[in-house]
Amino acid sequence: MREIPAASGQPAPPVTREQADWAIRFDYHGMTAEAIGGEHGVSEAELGAAAEAATAAHATVGRRHTAGELAWLDLPEQRDEVREVETLAAEIRERCDTFVVLGIGGSALGNTAVHTALAHPFHNLLPRERRGGPRLFVLDNVDPSWLAAFHEVVDLRRTVFNVITKSGSTAETMAQLQCFAGLLRDAVGGPALRDHLIATTDPRGGDLRRLVEREGLRSLAIPPGVGGRFSVLSAVGLLSAAVAGIDVRELLAGAASAVSACAQPDPRRNPALMNATLQWLLYRRGKVISVMMPYSQRLRDLADWFRQLWAESLGKRLTCSGEERSVGPTPIKALGVTDQHSQVQLYVEGPNNKVINFLSVARFDRDLAIPETFAGLPSASYLAGHTFGELMHAEERGTAIALTAARRPHCTHLLPEVRAHTVGQLLMLLQLQTAYAGELFEVNAYDQPGVEAGKIAAFALMGRPGYEQQRAEISAAARPHGEHVSPIP
Numbered sequence: 001m002r003e004i005p006a007a008s009g010q011p012a013p014p015v016t017r018e019q020a021d022w023a024i025r026f027d028y029h030g031m032t033a034e035a036i037g038g039e040h041g042v043s044e045a046e047l048g049a050a051a052e053a054a055t056a057a058h059a060t061v062g063r064r065h066t067a068g069e070l071a072w073l074d075l076p077e078q079r080d081e082v083r084e085v086e087t088l089a090a091e092i093r094e095r096c097d098t099f100v101v102l103g104i105g106g107s108a109l110g111n112t113a114v115h116t117a118l119a120h121p122f123h124n125l126l127p128r129e130r131r132g133g134p135r136l137f138v139l140d141n142v143d144p145s146w147l148a149a150f151h152e153v154v155d156l157r158r159t160v161f162n163v164i165t166k167s168g169s170t171a172e173t174m175a176q177l178q179c180f181a182g183l184l185r186d187a188v189g190g191p192a193l194r195d196h197l198i199a200t201t202d203p204r205g206g207d208l209r210r211l212v213e214r215e216g217l218r219s220l221a222i223p224p225g226v227g228g229r230f231s232v233l234s235a236v237g238l239l240s241a242a243v244a245g246i247d248v249r250e251l252l253a254g255a256a257s258a259v260s261a262c263a264q265p266d267p268r269r270n271p272a273l274m275n276a277t278l279q280w281l282l283y284r285r286g287k288v289i290s291v292m293m294p295y296s297q298r299l300r301d302l303a304d305w306f307r308q309l310w311a312e313s314l315g316k317r318l319t320c321s322g323e324e325r326s327v328g329p330t331p332i333k334a335l336g337v338t339d340q341h342s343q344v345q346l347y348v349e350g351p352n353n354k355v356i357n358f359l360s361v362a363r364f365d366r367d368l369a370i371p372e373t374f375a376g377l378p379s380a381s382y383l384a385g386h387t388f389g390e391l392m393h394a395e396e397r398g399t400a401i402a403l404t405a406a407r408r409p410h411c412t413h414l415l416p417e418v419r420a421h422t423v424g425q426l427l428m429l430l431q432l433q434t435a436y437a438g439e440l441f442e443v444n445a446y447d448q449p450g451v452e453a454g455k456i457a458a459f460a461l462m463g464r465p466g467y468e469q470q471r472a473e474i475s476a477a478a479r480p481h482g483e484h485v486s487p488i489p
């Protein structure tokens with residue numbers, strides 16, 4: 001297999017920061033009336049009319065930041081925390097074979113997103129000397145079959161667990177913690193637990209913090225004002241990244257440059273504000289589904305991370321002023337080119353109720369030549385002489401052309417490369433976009449009352465003290481067994 005580091009076919013010299021322009025570009029032409037017509041695209045006049053709301057959204061985010069509510073915007077400036085993470089990561093890289101994240105939602109999705117984007121795509125399969133550190137697993141579910149199978153393949157004596165929960169009380173994470181801490185105690189002995197378990201949680205509150213103090217566990221803090229889905233650039237996401245050898249300083253430098261790129265209140269000079277405004281305008285015109293479609297295997301899980309960010313932040317019954325509105329775009333993730341053979345038919349010809357957000361990569365870190373292995377085969381020979389990178393780009397362009405022809409709104413975040421700096425930019429751009437969108441939709445982007453309701457029901461069903469009343473209500477409402485259930489013959 002011939003690997004081509006650059007499109008030229010010659011090995012590419014290492015790209016220095018001075019040579020490369022790593023700024024992400026946001027191309028929204030495909031959302032405009034000029035590209036797809038006035039019925040489905042946003043006109044200049046509409047955008048002009050929305051400028052006031054956009055500027056107000058920008059001002060509110062700024063005000064809340066100044067008031068200390070949005071501490072996630074300060075994460076790129078962390079210094080001591082980064083040093084602490086790097087020191088801990090270096091020690092873990094040295095002495096363990098497997099690193100496991102126990103967490104869920106915002107305490108897991110960012111870890112996976114960053115790892116998939118920036119570690120070797122087959123990190124866990126590499127030999128130890130090429131990996132340079134431990135394998136990484138993010139266990140963000142409580143499916144017993146999966147957890148038991150994991151226990152079968154892991155050597156606990158060479159494993160470090162990082163339990164992450166901001167609240168310190170999430171049932172799934174607390175169950176995992178008890179399970180694996182118990183197994184660890186048996187495997188390594190009680191006093192050694194400290195070497196195998198690191199807690200990442202609130203600096204002061206919550207049961208996990210209490211446990212840290214009681215058991216003398218090592219811990220990292222999630223700063224106040226940094227909620228779960230906005231925490232990827234805190235210790236939550238940084239430790240597993242650093243353990244995998246990812247340059248967390250570059251990640252944060254990228255995030256810092258995105259904050260600077262979004263300093264202006266004019267949407268035309270602020271990409272996150274522009275996208276939030278366009279998505280909001282299009283939502284109001286019936287484009288209620290937002291598809292994120294990376295044309296990059298590495299960015300696949302970043303779309304998953306964003307799905308939670310967009311859904312949990314914007315999907316709200318009540319507006320900030322208490323009006324019942326039940327708003328929120330539905331985020332979907334798709335993967336180019338894979339889902340061209342699964343989803344794109346729907347996107348091009350189904351209901352015109354979606355915005356397609358491409359994540360595009362100008363230059364892949366590797367490219368492969370397509371060889372002519374079977375000469376004279378019409379459906380194969382023409383591909384020879386091209387690269388897989390070219391094929392990827394041609395397919396992405398083809399999808400955009402088809403969407404334009406069908407008058408479907410779409411936009412692109414174009415990353416020069418997938419590297420720590422650009423991934424940091426993208427994470428911050430999308431968080432800012434969500435913050436602005438929260439203001440435009442007039443909802444609180446930082447709470448999740450709908451999730452809390454389910455959590456409370458689960459506490460009640462699992463017998464947590466203090467939830468007896470809810471348990472009684474659930475029992476009273478239970479349907480007779482079999483009602484509305486069709487038997488499967």
Ligand code: PA5
Binds near residue numbers: 451
């Ligand atoms: O974004 C959020 O706040 C949630 O998705 C949380 O991350 C998730 O519920 C897990 O919460 P915790 O970190 O408290 O365990």
